[in-house]
Amino acid sequence: MDQPGDLPMYDTSDTAGRIIQAAEKLFSEQGFKETTMRQITGLAEVNLAAVNYHFGSKVGLIRSVAERSLSPLCEQIDKGLETAVSGKATPGLDQLLQVMAGALVYVHNHNRHALSVLMRLLDQAYLPSQQDLQAFLRERYGARFQRYLQYFRADAAPLDEREFFWRLHFLLGSVIFTLSNMHTLSALEQEGQAAEVELEQILARMIPVISAGMKAPVRNGTH
Amino acid sequence: MDQPGDLPMYDTSDTAGRIIQAAEKLFSEQGFKETTMRQITGLAEVNLAAVNYHFGSKVGLIRSVAERSLSPLCEQIDKGLETAVSGKATPGLDQLLQVMAGALVYVHNHNRHALSVLMRLLDQAYLPSQQDLQAFLRERYGARFQRYLQYFRADAAPLDEREFFWRLHFLLGSVIFTLSNMHTLSALEQEGQAAEVELEQILARMIPVISAGMKAPVRNGTH
Amino acid sequence: MDQPGDLPMYDTSDTAGRIIQAAEKLFSEQGFKETTMRQITGLAEVNLAAVNYHFGSKVGLIRSVAERSLSPLCEQIDKGLETAVSGKATPGLDQLLQVMAGALVYVHNHNRHALSVLMRLLDQAYLPSQQDLQAFLRERYGARFQRYLQYFRADAAPLDEREFFWRLHFLLGSVIFTLSNMHTLSALEQEGQAAEVELEQILARMIPVISAGMKAPVRNGTH
């Protein structure tokens, strides 16, 4: 599963890799702004200037961290879509959710903080003050994400445009919140016992909920 | 509807009130850490030192902002629960959601940024690094929230403890994400046209989705 | 001669004033880029952040320093011009140089580093990379300086436009270089003995040289 070129593995002896790892952990636990360069380089045991040398700036580091998750995530979604599409005309909702879940699990298996950081970043992107981030994501991943979304939309054809828009975001919110706080929630569930997050378990619980939410009857009188 | 003591109205001529209002707007648009005291006092057109004078510290301000939303929110929930409980044995899920929606609308009608900030704070509270905030919320509002939660749990009796825990958070995620980003989402939906957020509309769309999610069949094999 | 409002005297007990004074001394001795905020605040015995508080940034400080010299200089030139113009039709070259000399002496008498720093700034303004500085000077002082220049041009009427342009800059170069390095030159002249610069002496020597340079015969064959 770990073929070279598949997903970049971070060599612990490599400065850039250690920075990425430290950053992921801290971003995931504290947020982006709350995490300082000193914390990152301290945890990574590298020189403070190394971040700027390798990533240009803190923002550059954040984006590198994002790309290292988003790229394989998109790739896996694409792969999954191809499989799902072949033969059948269009994939159904549950199949689409399975594709997404597969991609998420894939990324998570390579890096236990990656999803959490990624979701935190997506959350931030909804802040009105983060237009640069919005532009970055749209430029880099907008087109690829649209493809997935189209199938999603097709399945929910009975819904009008606005209802679809809102339901999509309600359920996106579920995903972003749950995966952002994956570790906290797992710890809460197991009453403080530290344990590796079993993402597959979580997704197995979440998919029926999302599926049902998407298919919920539309309330009368909502114009 | 605006009886004294009900929900504090912020006197625009009052320094503390103007700070609160400015802070809510900025926290809502930028986040807590991203918002500086200078921005707040600049927007409020008050002296920089006034925040510390009136609220002790930035954290104190954040908590004051939170309390001004959370207190009336809890009060309204309690009121709603009383009404719902009277006569009938236990309120059902949809009734409980209606209670919550009513409380949210009530708070929103008094202050268009309050909910957004509140939800952002709840989101933060799930960060492992924010134990102080967690403690604060638990101390102040934990007990009151438990009561609401009990009814919620009662309605979902068929679910085992863990399934309930996760579903609760999936759907809490929906609410937190949606209301945090209320203004952004409204703007997106209306394609850039600035318009007041119609919270009731949003909730009317959200409740059926949450309700359906809560009632979704449990996937076999999830132990 | 020191009427209030005439030229701002820097109160030694005033933080901003002490910063200005320290900055002038260091800028004069080392140049702008070579002088650090720590050196300035160290010499002024104020907090490092005080510069940013009072002047916004290092560039802001540099411009404040410049304005404190340029404003009274322009004022004095204007006053001198009025006196020179009254009665006679147009002032001659030597009269114009006397006006300038008077203004320079006036500024120098209030602050022994002011001219040196100012001239260093003017020198910098000729760097292609300093377009912001050029714009700043043009906006703030361009118009006022043009007036003086017109009289200068009028006196040198026989010269064609280009010859005038170059001679103006040759002689401006003399002034900028001499006054930039006023203290070094004075020290050199007096063989290392530290002594207050006698600007009037220097200008008394310079004016005949400049005057003669301006009136020099034009070399044949220069088209």
Next chain:
Amino acid sequence: MDQPGDLPMYDTSDTAGRIIQAAEKLFSEQGFKETTMRQITGLAEVNLAAVNYHFGSKVGLIRSVAERSLSPLCEQIDKGLETAVSGKATPGLDQLLQVMAGALVYVHNHNRHALSVLMRLLDQAYLPSQQDLQAFLRERYGARFQRYLQYFRADAAPLDEREFFWRLHFLLGSVIFTLSNMHTLSALEQEGQAAEVELEQILARMIPVISAGMKAPVRNGTH
């Protein structure tokens, strides 16, 4: 005209040469401190460490740049002086200026940024904080320059020591300022049209001015 040893031509394929060329351009446009090693090596398209490898340090590079101009300049002045001295007893002022002009033109023809950088360096040497630079120039070129200066002094015999000192620096200021800012002034004169600097033109205009300045009557009463 390009005999080996005469003036080093910089081989574009040679790392050290490319660094020198890039440095000259950038020093000329921005100043020494303002120009970073990264800019230099970036423009030269060589490795960042190459400067330290070839020149030891940034200061070493600056001095190398200076020497590559100063050495041929001094050589040419010496040559010119020999020609001027042969036959006649002592060369006159205008002849001395022609010698200097010839040497300057010679250097400029080999490298269009060399003079500008050199003059900028001479300017810096008058800063009290640049005693190292002063020592360097004195050691390396002091003696050779004194010879030229003696003839200069001889021609101005009627002037007392101090008057000579000051006039020398007034006019040195003209030269340093004009040639430092050669490109900016040329661009200004031609109203923004980019054009190669015609140094001979500039010098042809400057020499009569300097000559006249040197010969100006001494103002009475200057002791």
Next chain:
DNA sequence: GATGAATGAGGCTTCATTCAT
């Protein structure tokens, strides 16, 4: 109550330089 000034800590970034290869 309210304020303008001041401050110490710490933010990110950039610098010239060095080192291992």
Next chain:
DNA sequence: TATGAATGAAGCCTCATTCAT
């Protein structure tokens, strides 16, 4: 010779906070 990586020092600036008035 040449280089990509790494580094310690220092750069400017911003932060929340405090204090005297």
